Amino acid sequence: MRTAMPFHQFQQIRHVDEVVEKANDSWWVYRRNVNHNGALSTVARVVFFARSKQAVDQWLTQRA
DSSP, rough: OOOOOOOOGGGOEEEOOOOOOOEEEEEEEEEEEOOOSSOSSSOOEEEEEEEEEHHHHHHHHHHH
């Protein structure tokens, strides 16, 4: 019986999102890419902006 799963069938993590509250009505989502060696990129980029945490959570849920 074979229970091993080939590596090409795993879903690899390609990025990590970070939510930052800049002010009471200013929420930013920063994204850092994951390099091929598994290290996080040193440069983050803004991929989404919202006026509420709820809007950010909804946006993240839609992309999951």
